[in-house]
Every structure is written in C-alpha cells, then in structure tokens.
Amino acid sequence: MDERTLPPGSLAGAISAMREAIGADNVLTDPASMADHGDPFAPPGEWYRPGAVLLPGSVEEVQAVLRVANERGTPVWTSSQGRNKGYGGGAPRVSGSFALSLRRMNRVLEVDEDNCWALIEPGVRFFDLYDHLRAIGSKLWMSVPDLGAGSVIGNALDHGVGYTPLGDHFGNHCGMEVVLPDGEVLRTGMGGMSNPHAWQVFPHGCGPTPDGLFTQSNYGVVTKMGVWLMPPPQVYMPGWLTLDSEEQFGPFLEALRPLMIDGTIPNQPMIINAVCAASAFWGREDWYTGSDPIPEEVIDKIAQTPGFGRWVMRFALYGDEPVVEHNRAKVDAALGSIPGCNITYSKYDGSALPGFENPHERVQAGIPSMALDRMTRWYGGEQGGHIGFSCAMPITGKDGTTIRDMVRQQLNADGLDYSGVFIVSKRHMIHVGLVVFDTEDEPQARAAYAACKALVGPAAKLGYGEYRSHVDFMDLVADQYDFNNNVQRRFAETIKDALDPNGILSPGKQGIWPAAYRTGR
Secondary structure (H helix, E strand, O other), X not given: OOOEEXXXXXXXXXXXXXXXXXXXXXXXXXXXHHHHHXXXXXXXXXXXXXXXXXXXXXXXXXXXXXXXXXXXXXXXXXXXXXXXXXXXXXXXXXXXXXXXXXOOOOOEEEEEOOOOEEEEOOOOEHHHXXXXXXXXXXXXXXXXXXXXXXXXXXXXXXXXXXXXXXXXXXXOEEEEEEEOOOOOEEEOHXXXXXXXXXXXXXXXXXXXXXHHHXXXXXXXXXXXEEEEOEOOOOEEEEEEEEEOOHHHHHHHHHHXXXXXXXXXXXXXXXXXXXXXXXXXXXXXXXOOOOOOOOOHHHHHHHHOOOOOOOEXXXXXXXXXXHXXXXXXXXHHHHHOOOOOEEEEEOOEEOOOOOOXXXXXXXXXXXXXXXXXXXXXXXXXXXXXXXXXXXXXXXXXXXXXXXXXXXXXXXXXXXXXXXXXXXXXXXXXXXXXXXXXXXXXXXXXXXXXXXXXXXXXXXXXXXXXXXXXXXXXXXXXXXXXXXXXXXXXHHHHHHHHHHHOOOOOEOOOHHXXXXXXXXXXX
C-alpha cells in the first residue's frame, strides 16, 4: 500500500466553504454516508478514504467546487458513479481528498432516434439510459458492460467495454463538455461552435481533437457526452462455444482472430474459464472446501457440467437474416473443427426481444443487468470482493496461453483460484484476471492485492501492459510505461501542470501527479 494522506485538520475550512457553494445537504461528512464512496472491497483498516463527499447537481456547482478547491488548495477526486468496484470504486488516491461524485447529474438530455445518439450527464447509469429509451418508446439499442449500475460516461472514460457492436464505449462516444480545473467550460469537437449541428455525429473539429486527454486522466470534469446507439437488428443470435481442453486454447485463438478482424463476429466476445463461469452460478463451497487452490480434478468436474467446458466463449451475431446465417456458417467452419469444441446458438427477433433468463444474452442485447455480480461471491458469499488485473495483447495463441499461465501460477502461489476471462475486440484482447477474495479474511484480501502487484512487472517485461489499474497500484502500472525515460508520463505531467497549476484535481490518477506531489518520487 502506497497511500498518501492530507494533514489532519486541513479540511475544516474547506468543508464549510463547500457547504456554502453547493448546499449543506450535498456535502457528506459522516462515515455512514461516505461509505458508498470508497473502495468497497478494501482490506480491514484505513484505506484510501475521502475526507468528505461532494454532490454537485449542475455544471455551475461543479465550477463552484473547483473554485473553492483552488482557493483552499484542497484536492478533489472525481467519479461519475464510483461503481468501478474492482479498481477501487470512488476511493481517492490521496486519503482525505474530497470525493467529487457526479451522481446527482443524472439527466438524459436528448435522444435522436433518426441519427441514433443520446446526449447524457455523467450520473446517468446504464440502467437509467435503458429505462429512458424504453420510456420514450425508443427502439434503439445501447451497449452495456456486465454490470449495469455504473455510469455510461464513467465507463467510457475508463476505457470500459460492452458487448454489442458498439462495445468500444469510448470509440462510440461523440462530443464532450468538460469543466477544466480553473472552472472554464470546454466543449470538444463540433461543440466548439456556438450553434453546432453535428456535435454528436462528427467526432472531430478543426484542429486537435482533445477528447482522449480526458480519459483516465485528471485534466477536467466531464459533465456531458454524446453516446452512439444502434437500430435493432433484424436478427439477434447469441452463441456459445465450449472448449474441453486447455491444450486447444491456443489453436482456438488463432482460428478466432480472422473472424474478428474481418467482422464476421461483430461484437466483443468474452472467453471465460471454468472457475469464472462456475462463479456466476455457485459458491466455491459447492465444489471445494479446501484452503488451497482448487485442484485440477475439481476444475475438470466443473468443465463437464452441461454448457460449460475448460473455457466457454459467449458471442453474438447481428443483422439481416441472410447475413447472420452466412456469418454463422463461417464461425462453424472456422471453429467447429477444433477438437473438443462445441457451438450452440439461440435466435431472436431484434425488434421483439423476450425477457431473457440468461444474463449473458441480456448483456449482448444491450440490456443492463446485475446478475453477474454473483461472481464476486466465489469466496466469502455476500462479503466477497474482487480486483481486476487487466492486460491488453494481440489475439494470438502464444499471447493467450502465456498470460493465462503467468496469472494462474501467481494466483495459485498466493493460495488463490485462477478466475479469468479474455474480452476480444477486432485486433486485440484484454485478459482480466478476476482476482476474487473474502473481504473479511484479511490475510486472503491482502494476498489478493499482493498477487496483482506481483504480476505487474513480469507482465510488462513480456510486453503486456495493464490498460487500467486499481487505485492501490496506479503508480506501479504507470512505471511500466518506461519507453524513453517514461516520456508518456512526463508529457502527461506537463499538461497537468499547465491545466491544473494548483494540483487540485484527482492527484495521482493513473500515476499523473501535480508538481507539488512529485518531489522524491
């Protein structure tokens, strides 16, 4: 743990000023009210805790918060919903910082049915956008991650993914409104015009396109964003592929890659190992009660459960029926010949979806759900937690088997089960080691965090960088981006110092520290 903490007693005056700026009811200071704005899976004891929680309800109130923060020199740590639980939730990197939560800014401002977009605020959850679309009679589909309680904007800004053809959430945004650290309001792209007619349809403007600077950074507070939606497909065909052998995992990835690159599979498949798949339905005690990592023979029993395997891939096909059937034949020809591989499908009218029982089928149809939160209960039941160890790599058998074996060996060495998924995009895949643990078992919880940290350096030496990080090891992950004496970080720091000379906005976010904090790093 590398926690930094503000000096005791340094917040009293700032709290009073924040109450005047946004209203006393919107400044939370008692521990019970603040509990939902930290790391929900933190080990016992003090851990990256906010000094107060601020709940602005408008752009003007965000500006007022930043004005006070600059005047008082008090840092604020921004989150949209703070629901990114496997990466620290809304917990600030510097304990005692004000948690700036945008949950009250939760309006869907506009939906364009013809051009398939929505303009939303950062507190809008996936559930909220879905419910709004249905309430106005829209037929449009959206993209959602596995858990729908998070912010649409927050997920995109953290490079999160979903599972329809719009699953690259940041890649399918268009136009931002951002409050800069000094309170100035910036609109990106065509929003730079006073009367734009293409802000949510054309992602660029004249000159540099700065949108990407506001992802995984601490350069501003995003208060509006356009998100692209899609018309319902004629056919929605979710598919399941099971693989009964670890030995075939590499060849399977090699056969999958061309289907992703040429668009045969248009969404982002998820490849799930047996333990992770089982955790969506059972607790660990249903299969094994030993304190050591779950044995191979038990994993084999899980894999023999109908619909399971050593690995199972969910994916989906979308479009007009002849196109879907053509792509189905291509998938079957490319993957069905792999020994130990079995493929099954369901088929639905995209404009008249049923009430899906299977949460995976809901998610791939852009319908938010919380059912897969069950995975965190593998250890500890209701007290279960998880951390994501998440590396990006090409879609190759060599890369997939290398990271699989590395993460499995490290977790097993720390007494933990290997629960893992690969999220596959057009040219890359992200391996997420879903490091699950019992939050009330302190040694196990600390072993989980230690295992993730132990993987960062060795993975980087093999060329696998984490694409996002838990708040507890953001600096360590940033250290691995070391080309040319960490020039990426030095470039980020130059921008930080120019935009936020007082260093008040989310210091330490993804390893980007203001000048005043960098001494002795």
